[in-house]
Amino acid sequence: MAAPPRKLETLLGPKGPLAERIPGFTHRPQQIAVARGVDTALAQGRPCLVEAATGVGKSIAYLVPLMRWLDKHGGRAVVSTHTLALQSQLVERDIPTLLAALPEWDIRAAALKGRSNFLCLQDMNTAAQELWTQGDPLFRQVLRWSNETDTGDVAELDFSFSGWSEIAANPDTCRQRECRHFDRCFYFKARKAAEDCNLLVVNHALFFADLRLKKENPNGPTLLPKYDAVVFDEAHHIDDMATRAFGLEWGSGRVPQLVRRVKRLVGDSEGAVDPARLAALEALNQVVVDPFLQAPSPEAYVDDLLSSDADRDAFQDRRDDLCTTLDALARELTALADRSEDTALRDRAAGLARTATRVSSELTQVTRDDAKPSPDGAEPGYFRWFHTRRASQSFPARTTLVKTPLAIDRTLQNVLFADTPRVIFASATLASGGRFDFLKKRLGLDGAEQEPPVEVVEGSPFDHENNCLLYVPRHLGPPSSSAEYVERVAEEVLELVEAARGRTFALFTSHRMLRAVHERLWDATDYPLFVQGSMPNGRLVDEFARAGNGVLLGTASFWEGVDVPGPALSQVIIDKLPFATPDSPTQRAREEQIKAGGGDAFRDYSMPQAQIRLKQGFGRLLRAAGDRGVVAILDSRLWTKGYGRDFLADLPTCPRTDRREKVYHFFDHVAEAPAPLAPAAEPVASR
Ligand code: SF4
Numbered sequence: 001m002a003a004p005p006r007k008l009e010t011l012l013g014p015k016g017p018l019a020e021r022i023p024g025f026t027h028r029p030q031q032i033a034v035a036r037g038v039d040t041a042l043a044q045g046r047p048c049l050v051e052a053a054t055g056v057g058k059s060i061a062y063l064v065p066l067m068r069w070l071d072k073h074g075g076r077a078v079v080s081t082h083t084l085a086l087q088s089q090l091v092e093r094d095i096p097t098l099l100a101a102l103p104e105w106d107i108r109a110a111a112l113k114g115r116s117n118f119l120c121l122q123d124m125n126t127a128a129q130e131l132w133t134q135g136d137p138l139f140r141q142v143l144r145w146s147n148e149t150d151t152g153d154v155a156e157l158d159f160s161f162s163g164w165s166e167i168a169a170n171p172d173t174c175r176q177r178e179c180r181h182f183d184r185c186f187y188f189k190a191r192k193a194a195e196d197c198n199l200l201v202v203n204h205a206l207f208f209a210d211l212r213l214k215k216e217n218p219n220g221p222t223l224l225p226k227y228d229a230v231v232f233d234e235a236h237h238i239d240d241m242a243t244r245a246f247g248l249e250w251g252s253g254r255v256p257q258l259v260r261r262v263k264r265l266v267g268d269s270e271g272a273v274d275p276a277r278l279a280a281l282e283a284l285n286q287v288v289v290d291p292f293l294q295a296p297s298p299e300a301y302v303d304d305l306l307s308s309d310a311d312r313d314a315f316q317d318r319r320d321d322l323c324t325t326l327d328a329l330a331r332e333l334t335a336l337a338d339r340s341e342d343t344a345l346r347d348r349a350a351g352l353a354r355t356a357t358r359v360s361s362e363l364t365q366v367t368r369d370d371a372k373p374s375p376d377g378a379e380p381g382y383f384r385w386f387h388t389r390r391a392s393q394s395f396p397a398r399t400t401l402v403k404t405p406l407a408i409d410r411t412l413q414n415v416l417f418a419d420t421p422r423v424i425f426a427s428a429t430l431a432s433g434g435r436f437d438f439l440k441k442r443l444g445l446d447g448a449e450q451e452p453p454v455e456v457v458e459g460s461p462f463d464h465e466n467n468c469l470l471y472v473p474r475h476l477g478p479p480s481s482s483a484e485y486v487e488r489v490a491e492e493v494l495e496l497v498e499a500a501r502g503r504t505f506a507l508f509t510s511h512r513m514l515r516a517v518h519e520r521l522w523d524a525t526d527y528p529l530f531v532q533g534s535m536p537n538g539r540l541v542d543e544f545a546r547a548g549n550g551v552l553l554g555t556a557s558f559w560e561g562v563d564v565p566g567p568a569l570s571q572v573i574i575d576k577l578p579f580a581t582p583d584s585p586t587q588r589a590r591e592e593q594i595k596a597g598g599g600d601a602f603r604d605y606s607m608p609q610a611q612i613r614l615k616q617g618f619g620r621l622l623r624a625a626g627d628r629g630v631v632a633i634l635d636s637r638l639w640t641k642g643y644g645r646d647f648l649a650d651l652p653t654c655p656r657t658d659r660r661e662k663v664y665h666f667f668d669h670v671a672e673a674p675a676p677l678a679p680a681a682e683p684v685a686s687r
Contacts, residue, residue, distance in 0.1 A: 008035045011064055011102075018060070021101040026057070030458040034061035034426075037456035042069045042229060042422055047445055047453040049436045050426040053460035053652070054619050059086075059094050062231050062426055067098065067199065071105040075228035076198045080207040082234035082241070083561055084155070087111060090201050090233075110197035112190055112224070114206045119152035120169040121181035126344060127167050130264055139163065152186025166261070172358065173351030195225045204237060208245030215246065215415045228422065234561075235425035236612060239408070239442050246411050247382065247404040250366040252292075253396075254359050255285035255322070258352065262333070265348055273332050277325060284322040288363075291315065292386045292399040299387035301585050302367070302401070319367055326360035329353075366401045373406075378414070380407040385585035404586060406593050409444025417444070421451060429560075429615045431457050432608035433650055441604075460622065464654040467628040468621065469666045471496075472638045474658045479576040479635055486513060489634055490520035493573055496632055499663050500571040502527030502549030503629075507559055507617045508575045514553050517575075527551050532558065544568065560616040565624035570667070572621045576635040577647065578613040579606055607643060611650050618651055628670060630663050 010016050012035055014027040034052045041048030042065060052058040066077055081087045091111045099107055124146050133139040138161050149156055154164060169187040182188060194200050202224065210223040232238050259278050266272035295305050306312045333353035340346040366384070373381040382403045391397040405411070417423065425439070432438055434457055440446040445453050476488050497504050502525075508514040518531055530544045532554040544550040545564045552558070559578070580587045591601035599605075614633075621629050638644040639658065648656070657663075 006068070008032060008039055008065060008068075011068075012060070018064075018098075018101050022097055028055075028057055028461050030056040030461055031058075031061045033458050034058060034456055035065050037454050038062045038231075038424055038426075039065035039069070041424060041454040042066065044451070044454075045421045046451040047417065047421065048424045048456070049430060049439065049445070049453050050424065050456045050458075051430040051436075052426065052428060052456070052458045053462075054428050054623060055461045055625070056458050058426055058428070059090060059233065060098070062233075062424055063090075063094060063098055066229065066231060066424075067102070067105055067107050069229070070107060070198050073228075074198075076200060076225060077229040077231065078200045078202060078207065078224065078227045079231045079233065080202050080204050082204050082237040084203070085561070086233060087201055087203055095199065095201070107199050108197040109199040109201065110190075110193040111201040112194040112206065113153065113155075113203065114209065115169045115171065115187050115223075116165070117154050118169045118187040118190065119146055119149070119154070120167060120174070120187075121146070121152075121184060122175065122179055122344075122347075123167045123170070123173065125181075126348065127163070132166075132264065133163070136163075142167070149186070151190070165257075170351070172354040173348060175347055200224070200227070204232070204234075204241040205245075207232075208241050211242075211415050212245045215411060218415075227420065229424070230416075230420060230422070231424040231426060233426050235427040236429055236560075236616075238425060239439070242408045242412060242443075243404060246408055247402060248362060248366045249403075250359075250362050250401045252285065252289040252399045255281055255326070258326075258329075258355055258359060261355075262329070262352055265345070265352060266336075272336055273329070277329055277332070281322070281325050281329065284318065284325055288315070288318050288322050289399045292401070293388055293397050295386075295388065298390075299585060300385060301588075302384040302386055305386070316367075319363060323360040323364055326356050326363075330356035330360070363401075366403045368403075370403070377410055380405045380410060382406065383585065383589040385589075404589070406589060407442075409442065409447075413444045413447070413450070417450060428619060429612045432611040433646060438604070438608035460652050462622045462625060462627070462652075464622065464652040467670075468652070468654040469630045469662065469670075470648075470651065470654055470656045471630055471632040471660070471663050472636065472656065472658055473632075473634060473660065474636045474639055476634055476636060478637055478640070486516045487520075489513060489575060490517045492632075492634055493517045494520055494524050495660060496571060496573055496630075496663065497521065497525055497527060497551050499660070499667050500630065501667070502547075502551055503568055503570040504551045504573060505558065505562075505564075505569055505571070505620055506551065506553045506573040506575070507620070508553070508555050509578050510575075511555060513575050514555055518553055521551060521553075525551070529553065559613060559620075562620055563623055564620075565627060567627075569621065569623070569627075570629035571632065572617060572629070573632045573634065574614070574617045577610055577633070577637060578617065579610045582606075602643075607646070611647060614647060615650060630666055632663070 009032055012018060012027065012032050019025050019027055030052065034050055034056060037050060038048055038061065050058070050062070052061060070077055079090060081090065091109070095109045099109070124143070127133050127139070128143060138159060141159070142157065142161055145157065146152070154168070176182065179185065206223060213220060213222055259281055262273055262278060291305060306315050330353045333349045333356060337346045337349035337353065340349060369384070370379065370382045373379060382405055384401070384403050386399055386401050388399040389395070389397065430436065430439060436455055440453065473492060476492060477485070479485065493506055506517060508517070514532070518529065521529055528547045528550045530540050530550050530552040532540065534540065537557055540552065541562055541564060544552045545568045548568045550568070582588070590605055594601040594604050618631050621627065621631050638648055
């Protein structure tokens with residue numbers, strides 16, 4: 001086979017090797033424009049920001065120049081995704097398809113997941129001998145699977161096993177090379193494959209866990225092998241993921257879980273661990289978390305809840321008691337490990353001692369007041385908050401204490417961009433107002449001291465002008481929480497559902513509105529209803545698509561990543577502009593920070609966030625070239641407020657109306673007309 005052409009325009013062009021060798025490959029000028037931007041960034045050692053709408057074929061647009069660069073220059077690249085679904089698509093479909101079409105390139109691809117996804121054979125063997133697994137049919141299935149699987153990846157199980165965390169690989173208890181299962185160890189096999197490859201696919205959680213380790217100990221062990229370039233797909237999650245990774249979370253379930261494990265370890269053996277200490281730990285844990293569980297709001301600043309000196313002092317005393325008892329348990333377990341002649345018992349006791357020490361030190365860290373940035377700027381200053389989950393039939397009430405950095409720009413510069421300037425951020429929704437200012441500021445890509453990023457914004461290749469109608473009613477008035485307004489919205493949704501003959505996604509910004517609309521539709525429409533929470537999200541979407549005339553009602557998780565091409569989804573209704581809840585601690589902290597710096601929190605933060613979110617919701621409609629339909633945004637502020645025009649300008653260009661008759665007309669005359677011939681299957685370039 002002849003060597004592949006080097007020019008991107010030829011590679012991705014209508015007569016190129018991809019068009020020749022991949023059935024259904026569609027040449028798109030937007031795809032070539034994105035590939036050129038990525039190529040420039042790789043060649044010049046610069047970051048790159050890419051917004052490429054659905055249908056551009058974004059993953060191929062970055063993979064082709066990336067693979068070409070690796071083939072020419074050597075080294076290793078990491079592609080990181082937010083969702084498992086995209087990771088699977090890249091590993092199982094896109095990359096193998098490209099490698100089959102371009103076999104001359106020296107590309108060895110592998111995927112790596114986080115350690116807790118892998119079965120630990122040592123802990124599995126131990127669990128098989130313990131009481132808690134006896135008679136559990138699911139454990140027996142896991143045991144059978146453990147003897148058959150090649151990967152040990154929990155994703156292979158087609159059922160959920162509640163005891164997975166007890167048998168998953170875990171850094172505290174892992175004996176590494178000393179483990180007698182090391183040669184067959186699933187996690188270390190996956191690590192070895194990652195080291196041998198030059199194109200590694202991971203998820204954002206693992207990528208940032210690795211960066212966090214580098215931040216804490218620049219010369220210490222890492223989770224990922226060394227890399228020379230990174231592509232973040234689904235990059236609109238990067239700000240949140242990085243912020244979370246460089247912060248700290250401490251869950252109230254960690255102490256009870258530790259106590260459970262210690263009890264299993266020592267069983268009935270007298271004197272191994274003081275039972276009174278274990279009872280005290282559970283009681284102290286409860287006392288520490290009680291104020292949060294009883295707080296009037298499910299999430300708030302810690303300082304708002306513990307607002308007086310007396311409250312704070314009492315909390316610190318209780319926390320110190322808990323930490324002291326955890327440290328004492330760690331010493332007791334270490335002593336048990338030291339005197340044990342049973343290797344398995346010794347290793348598990350030592351592992352649990354490390355866990356007890358970690359739980360104690362992280363509780364101290366997460367509750368320490370680090371509000372001010374460090375003088376050298378290396379530490380950004382943190383805000384402390386908590387969120388709670390109410391008790392349910394299956395779960396006890398839980399609280400999570402969180403410490404979140406106010407900024408991540410300096411950290412990213414130090415631990416990522418300084419060593420790896422070739423970082424590509426790609427998403428279908430990344431820009432606001434056609435610009436990346438918001439993201440550049442958050443990620444630290446706007447500094448004068450570094451190379452400016454290459455920026456590419458490519459709109460949808462789909463024909464929105466002819467295939468889409470945007471309906472924004474004025475008669476509902478501005479959004480309000482009044483019962484009367486909620487009723488008017490529910491009535492409007494009912495009318496629109498009837499107009500579209502079902503086939504509707506209704507996306508809500510609040511559960512209250514979702515419930516009200518559900519009640520109204522339940523009484524008044526015969527179209528099948530699919531309501532968030534009634535079954536797992538993936539199944540809900542599958543059943544909705546299968547029904548062909550269904551109505552799906554959902555909140556946050558349905559605004560993005562849901563893909564239903566074809567007429568089963570012909571209308572998207574959005575209840576209002578998706579501004580984040582202003583009283584959430586994260587939102588408040590960011591807004592206060594911007595205001596303190598003299599900025600405009602609405603223009604610089606709330607609005608760009610909401611613009612990106614709105615584009616995500618809008619983007620659910622046209623998923624393939626022949627798709628047609630209506631997007632209805634039930635928020636008159638789009639017409640009446642100055643910022644409404646900015647929101648409208650940020651959406652794909654299509655006819656707009658405030659008259660419902662036009663929606664009826666669209667469904668009677670446009671949406672039902674035969675679709676123009678669309679390209680057949682688009683197995684690779686459909687994203
Ligand atoms: S090497 Fe570590 S993760 Fe692997 S089986 Fe042994 S203890 Fe478990």
